[in-house]
Amino acid sequence: MSYRLDKYLALAGIGTRSEVKAFLKKGMVTVDGQLEKKPERKISGEEIIHFQGREICYEEFRYLMLHKPAGVVTATRDQKEQTVMDLITLPGKKDLFPVGRLDKDTEGLLLITNDGELAHRLLSPKKHVDKCYFARVEGPITEEHIQSFAKGLDIGDDTPTLPARLRILSSGEISEVEVTIQEGRYHQIKRMFEAVGSSVCYLKRLSMGSLVLDENLEKGGFRRLTGQEIAALQKGNREETDNREVCG
Numbered sequence: 001m002s003y004r005l006d007k008y009l010a011l012a013g014i015g016t017r018s019e020v021k022a023f024l025k026k027g028m029v030t031v032d033g034q035l036e037k038k039p040e041r042k043i044s045g046e047e048i049i050h051f052q053g054r055e056i057c058y059e060e061f062r063y064l065m066l067h068k069p070a071g072v073v074t075a076t077r078d079q080k081e082q083t084v085m086d087l088i089t090l091p092g093k094k095d096l097f098p099v100g101r102l103d104k105d106t107e108g109l110l111l112i113t114n115d116g117e118l119a120h121r122l123l124s125p126k127k128h129v130d131k132c133y134f135a136r137v138e139g140p141i142t143e144e145h146i147q148s149f150a151k152g153l154d155i156g157d158d159t160p161t162l163p164a165r166l167r168i169l170s171s172g173e174i175s176e177v178e179v180t181i182q183e184g185r186y187h188q189i190k191r192m193f194e195a196v197g198s199s200v201c202y203l204k205r206l207s208m209g210s211l212v213l214d215e216n217l218e219k220g221g222f223r224r225l226t227g228q229e230i231a232a233l234q235k236g237n238r239e240e241t242d243n244r245e246v247c248g
């Protein structure tokens with residue numbers, strides 16, 4: 001990263017480029033403890049910058065994990081409904097967006113970011129990124145269902161679903177299962193269970209690639225990803241890309 005100081009401060013939300021220039025002139029900014037008045041000073045991201053004594057940190061990319069509750073729509077804005085972005089009580093969130101869509105009644109892991117490239121790679125079915133869900137479904141679930149999910153199901157689209165993993169946690173009048181898919185078609189899990197004569201009563205996303213829902217997050221809560229979580233997501237993505245290139 002390399003920015004002019006005035007651009008860096010403007011990106012950090014201190015003010016417009018011209019306001020920032022005026023603040024610099026007035027001596028309101030220090031870089032690594034030294035007064036800095038030059039707007040053209042280069043910033044690499046390693047420096048410690050203060051504005052009026054307050055440390056300023058601008059991150060180009062931001063990554064948040066939201067524990068989506070039921071009853072909230074996955075959208076950046078909506079005329080009538082509460083959206084997942086309404087739950088993100090952070091300043092400067094206007095460039096953030098949810099990665100993929102969970103239905104209004106689905107709970108669980110939702111990644112919120114401004115990193116479009118990462119989002120694209122996580123969502124592309126060609127990248128085969130696992131999305132794992134816990135589901136409660138109607139009726140007994142058997143080995144036969146496992147086979148059907150593994151083969152791919154006709155859910156009324158042009159092509160059958162990609163192979164999916166079904167793990168039975170309990171089977172009965174209401175069964176509990178874990179399902180892992182590599183796509184994100186509209187209502188995909190619900191339609192997959194309908195295709196085998198069942199229906200979903202409860203759905204929660206547990207993970208997306210290497211990113212696992214933090215069960216300490218209460219429903220509706222969010223937190224920043226740790227450096228390790230971000231690195232793992234990016235590494236996962238790079239490996240997917242590299243493998244595909246090697247395999248053609």
Ligand code: URA
Nearest residue numbers: 103106187188189190
């Ligand atoms: N599949 C569904 O049916 N709904 C979701 O919210 C996510 C996956």
